[in-house]
Amino acid sequence: MKNLLRFVVPEATPLSYKERLRAAAGAWIGILVTGLVGYIAIGAGLALPALIAPMGASAVLLFAVPSSPLAQPWSILGGNTVAAVIGVTIGLLVPQPFLAAALAIAVSIGAMITLRCLHPPSGAVALTAVLGGPAIHDLGYGFIVWPVLGNSVALLALAVVYNNFTGRPYPHAIRPQAAGHGTKDPAPVERIGFSSSDLDDVLKEFDQVLDIDRDDLETILRRTELRSYRRRATHLDCANIMSRDVIGVAPDDSLKNAYSLMRNHHIKALPVTNDVAEVVGIVTQTDFLDKATWTHGHPRIGFLQRLRLIATGKQAPNDTVKDIMTSPVQTILPTTAIEDAIIIFAEQGLHYLPVVDANQKLTGIISQSDVLVGMLADKAASNSDSDASDAIR
Known part of the structure; x- marks a missing residue:
């Protein structure tokens, strides 16, 4: 019986009650407001539907799984529009309703996959266009504009506002590509x-649509x-491997002074701290190369970087560290395990991580090299302990 239930009821990703409530509330708001907008838009005297049933299925996707490729703006707008056009056209050309319905669904799926706007509720849109009854048939191609596009745009607008307001970025952002080195080496x-x-x-090889x-x-x-x-991995923490005597700079230190510190101490990154030693940024050799202009061997802020700073609303550049530093900056705690630091280095493409205490005050810094040395030393210690245990036996 248990195996039968596992076969019938699929395994689900664990969801908190908060996320379940967020999705349900979003769908409630989305459908309610979309219906009210439709009622106001068409007026009580017209025989047009204010809201069509496929929007319920769209709400499930837009509010419960907003990161799904099937729930993106092009999917709902393109999919519903394509399905409506195909449904109305086939409904006019094929008099037999069940044959027309089957053709409308089949052609809509093929068209949506080809146009990369697959949206499951659009199948219901095509079906509604064929089997929706006299009220829908009388609309003809007007069905595409209202209620299909009207409902779709209203529901999509609500999904954008609600999902972002409740902490679910929507539309789903494309992951930025990590900056490469211009070589054939993989990341x-x-x-x-x-x-x-x-x-x-x-x-x-899998050759299936994945949600x-x-x-x-x-x-x-x-x-x-x-x-x-x-x-x-072994569980060595960052406090064991971090550099504690850290050379840092303030946001208002000159670029010339910061670069001199890098050269004199043979280091490639400087944490940037405020008056109470809180980490507010980091400046690296890459920042000097990418954001500074060199004149007579000294760094200064060039014209393009000045435009970038002005465009972001920052203070007028004055050739100081704050003009090129990376902020906010990824930090870690002394108690962070080095295996966790490895994940941060690997996923974010970083080379240095400032180490801060619970109050965000600078206590040290680690580099990829520190992590490597720490892992090798810890591995050697583990092997020695193992050899000693074997010798005792």
């Missing part, structure tokens, strides 16, 4: 496991892989 995170091309090849963004799938797999490494 660091790809050197310890599968490559992106491996995933693409498997997806081609998950391809980049999200890769991120989940990579994090799983990194966590498996972390589980098998």
Whole structure:
């Protein structure tokens, strides 16, 4: 019986009660407001439907799984529009209703896959266009504009506002590509496991529509892989390997002074702290190369960087550290395990991580090299303990 239930009831991703409530409340608000907007738009005297049933299915996607490729703006607008056009056209050309309905669904699916706007509720839109009765048939191609597009635009607008307000970025953002080195070497995170091309090849072999963004799938797999490494790693924390005598700068220190510190101390990154030692940024060699202009061997803020700063509403640049520093900056705690630091380095493409206390005050800094040395030393210690245990036996 248990096996039968597992076969009938699919395994679900664990969801908190908060997320369940968020999705349900979003759908309630979305359908209610979309219906009211439709009622106000068409008026009580017209025989047009204020709201059509497929919007209920769209609400499930838009509010319960807003990161799904099937729930993105092009999916709902393109899918519903394409399905409505096909449904109305086939309804006019094919008199037999069941044959027309089957053709409308089949052609709509093929068109949506081709146009990359697959949206399951659009199948119901095509079906409504064929089997919706005299009120829908009398609209003809007007059915596409209202209620299909009208409802779709209203529900989509509400989904954008509600999802972002409740902490679910929507539309689902495309993952930015990590800056490469301009060489054939893969990104660091790809050197310890599968490559992106491996995933693409498997997806081609799988040859099925997946209800998950391809980049999200890769991120989940990579994090799983990194966590498996972390589980098998030894548990040395960052306090054991961090540099404690840290050379730092203030936001208002000159670029010339900051660069001199880097050269004199042979370091490649400087944490930036305020008057109470809180970390507010970091400045690296890359920042000097990408954001500063060199004149007579000294760095200063060039014209393009000045425009960037002005466009972001920051204070007028005056050739100081705050004009090129990276802020906000990723930080870690002294108690952070080095295997967790490895994940941050690998996923975010960083080379240095300031270490702060519970009050965000600077206590140290670690580099990728520190982590590597720490892992090797800890591994050697573990091997020595193992050898000693074997000798005792």
